[in-house]
Amino acid sequence: MNLASVLLKTIIADCDMDTWANCHKHYFPAEYSSIWAYLNKYVETHSILPTFDDLHLAVRDATLRDRFFALQKIEEIDIEGNLLLEYLKNEYTQIEIMNLLETYLTESIAMESAQENIEHIQSIVLDLEEKVDLKDSSTDMRKMELFEPQEELEKFVPLGLNDEFDRLQTFGPTDLVLIGGKRGAGKSITCANVAANVYESGHSVIYFTIEMSARAIMQRCCSISTGVPNTAIRNRNLSIREWEQVAQWWSKRYEDGERAFSRYLSHRDFNQYHTELTVKPLREKQLDIVYSPSLTLANIRTELDKKITKLQPRVVVVDYINQVKRSSVGNNRMGQYDWTEQIEVSKALKTYAQDYGVLMVSPYQIDNSGEARFAKGILDAADAAYIIDAHTKEDNVISLTCSKNRNDDEVGFTSIMDWASLRIGPETGVIKDNEEEPSEGIYDL
Numbered sequence: 001m002n003l004a005s006v007l008l009k010t011i012i013a014d015c016d017m018d019t020w021a022n023c024h025k026h027y028f029p030a031e032y033s034s035i036w037a038y039l040n041k042y043v044e045t046h047s048i049l050p051t052f053d054d055l056h057l058a059v060r061d062a063t064l065r066d067r068f069f070a071l072q073k074i075e076e077i078d079i080e081g082n083l084l085l086e087y088l089k090n091e092y093t094q095i096e097i098m099n100l101l102e103t104y105l106t107e108s109i110a111m112e113s114a115q116e117n118i119e120h121i122q123s124i125v126l127d128l129e130e131k132v133d134l135k136d137s138s139t140d141m142r143k144m145e146l147f148e149p150q151e152e153l154e155k156f157v158p159l160g161l162n163d164e165f166d167r168l169q170t171f172g173p174t175d176l177v178l179i180g181g182k183r184g185a186g187k188s189i190t191c192a193n194v195a196a197n198v199y200e201s202g203h204s205v206i207y208f209t210i211e212m213s214a215r216a217i218m219q220r221c222c223s224i225s226t227g228v229p230n231t232a233i234r235n236r237n238l239s240i241r242e243w244e245q246v247a248q249w250w251s252k253r254y255e256d257g258e259r260a261f262s263r264y265l266s267h268r269d270f271n272q273y274h275t276e277l278t279v280k281p282l283r284e285k286q287l288d289i290v291y292s293p294s295l296t297l298a299n300i301r302t303e304l305d306k307k308i309t310k311l312q313p314r315v316v317v318v319d320y321i322n323q324v325k326r327s328s329v330g331n332n333r334m335g336q337y338d339w340t341e342q343i344e345v346s347k348a349l350k351t352y353a354q355d356y357g358v359l360m361v362s363p364y365q366i367d368n369s370g371e372a373r374f375a376k377g378i379l380d381a382a383d384a385a386y387i388i389d390a391h392t393k394e395d396n397v398i399s400l401t402c403s404k405n406r407n408d409d410e411v412g413f414t415s416i417m418d419w420a421s422l423r424i425g426p427e428t429g430v431i432k433d434n435e436e437e438p439s440e441g442i443y444d445l
Contacts, residue, residue, distance in 0.1 A: 003091055004028045007084040008035060009074045015049045019081035022133060027085075027092045034064055035071075093132050100124045122298030123327040129301075148172075157314050157359060160197025161190070161400065162413040163426040169408050173314075173357040176350040176381060178321065179400070180366040181388035186398060187363030190388060191317045192217060193424045194361055196224040199287045204311040207289045208300060210323045214289040217319075220422055221287060222249055229420040240268075247273060253287075254280040286311055296325045297348045308356050316352070320363040321345055321378060339377065346378040379404055386412065393419060397429030 004027075011020050020043065025036050038059065042050050050058065052072045059065040101124070108120055155173045158166035171177055181187040188211075195205045199221065209217050216234075223230040226245040232238050238246065247264050251257030254277045264273040288311060290303050300318065307313075318324060324345045353360035364378060366387065379385050385404040391397055398417040402410040415425030 003084065003088050004032050005071060005074055006077060006079075007081065007088055008032070008039075009071045009076070010079070010081045010084055012039075012049060012052060012055075012071065013076070014081060015051070016081040017043075017049060019085050020049060022082075022085060024131075024133075026131060027088050035067055038064060089132055093128060096128060096131065097124075100127070119296065119298060119327075122296070122302055126298045126301065126327060155314065155357070157198055157201070157203070159194050160201075161193055161425045162415045162428060164428055165411065165413040166426070168411055169405075171359050171384065173359060174354045175383040175407075176346075176353050176360045176362070178346075178379060178382045178385040179361065179363045179388060180385060180403070181363065181390075182366055182368075185388045186390045187365075187388060188212065188319055189220070189422050190398075190400075190424065191319050191361060191363055192220040192422065193224055194315065195287065195317050196221040198315045199285070200225055202285060203314040204285045205287050205315045205317065206303070206307060206311065206313045207287065207317045207319065208295055208303070209289060209291050209319050210293060210295050212291075212319070214291040217289050217291075218287070222246060223421045224423045225249055227418075227421045227423065230422050231420075243268065243270065246270075250274070251277065253277075253282060255283055256280055257283075284311070288313075294325065295323065296327055297345060298327060300324070300349075300352065304352065304356055308358075313358055315359045315361060316356070318349060318360065318362040320365070321349065322365050324349075343377040343380070346381045350381040350383075383407060390417070391431065395429075395432055397431055398424055399431070 007019075007023075010016065011023075020039070023036075025033065025040075028036055039049065042058075052068065055068045056065065059068060104120060104124065109117060112120060152172065156170040157172075158170050159177075160166065179187055179190050181190075188209075191207075195207050195217075199205050207217055219233045220230060222228070223233055226242075226249050228238065228242045228245055232242060233246065244265070247270060248261055250273075251261040251264075254260070257277060257280065260273060260276050260280070263276070264270070267273075288307060290299075292299055295318075304316070322342060326341050326344050326348075349360050349362060352358075382404060383406045384402065386400040387403055389399040389401065391399065396417050396419065397414050399412065399414040401412040404410070414429045414431055416427050416429040417424055
């Protein structure tokens with residue numbers, strides 16, 4: 001008698017459809033594949049599990065019929081099916097870990113760099129998480145509440161891009177919001193605005209960036225929050241008033257930063273000011289930026305595992321979804337052009353939003369028709385999706401049109417756009433009549 005046999009006996013004897021629905025073929029040893037396949041086909045056809053009497057009458061293959069008869073003969077034990085399934089999952093996971101590690105140790109560890117070894121281990125964890133259901137799928141329907149608990153409602157956040165829109169719609173933990181646009185449409189700028197707005201409201205943000213450096217993202221957020229032109233910050237060419245605005249914003253990152261800022265006003269040396277701040281601890285609420293040119297899902301999971309408890313972010317930005325790799329090990333040569341991999345990445349980001357209780361925001365590329373470039377299916381996992389139209393630079397407005405909203409009306413908005421500070425809104429903008437369509441890449445964002 002083994003665990004797989006006992007579980008199957010219990011499922012059939014109790015007609016336990018709930019436990020069967022959470023079983024996967026790969027949980028069982030290979031010798032059980034014919035039993036699993038027959039039961040699975042029976043359930044698909046009849047929408048119910050067979051009894052042992054049904055099996056004795058219906059199974060034509062003598063060998064398979066004998067195997068079901070052997071299951072029936074197993075002594076019953078007083079353990080519920082769902083608990084037996086957990087034991088089987090644990091056993092499967094342990095065996096799978098040993099097999100994957102053995103392959104890794106014999107084939108890869110000696111030939112890979114330190115970074116590659118770490119990413120390989122992360123990839124093993126990611127593979128196991130995809131194979132094993134780690135969540136409790138059952139819900140006690142007696143205790144389920146109709147309304148969201150108040151503490152969950154308090155975690156809903158506005159995007160901060162348009163006041164009128166924010167009064168209508170907010171987004172909560174577990175939501176995945178995708179922001180589409182052509183090259184140069186302002187996808188990263190929009191994400192930086194969302195990050196800056198949430199940070200200014202007193203909450204942490206984790207921002208994953210692939211193409212832009214951490215400093216470049218921080219400079220954008222500083223411009224958006226202070227109104228100081230981004231080019232002035234990048235070139236370190238600020239007026240006295242702008243230096244004060246930037247220095248005050250910078251002080252908010254550090255404990256007791258206000259005192260250092262007061263001293264800065266007397267000497268006006270930003271390098272000295274920054275050196276003084278860096279000996280102080282960072283505050284609990286942070287704009288945490290992770291720069292990784294070869295970002296993988298395993299990297300994202302690892303960073304969130306390290307930081308989620310300490311920072312308790314309301315928003316996680318992944319900039320951007322088309323460039324995220326599922327794994328650094330054995331990647332498809334098509335990379336970002338592999339639509340199947342992009343769909344898997346989108347699903348994973350939605351899972352991370354649910355697992356960590358955060359709003360996940362990620363931009364994606366669209367083609368000339370307005371569809372997701374290379375992978376329309378990436379929108380399937382999204383709770384809401386928006387398409388950016390930056391119009392012409394002289395209009396000083398930017399529009400977001402809703403292409404999907406799972407939980408609310410498909411409402412878009414147009415906000416004023418300050419191209420100097422990169423600030424979007426929050427005031428509503430007006431589109432000029434008879435404007436011409438902008439050409440793709442008319443300005444570099």
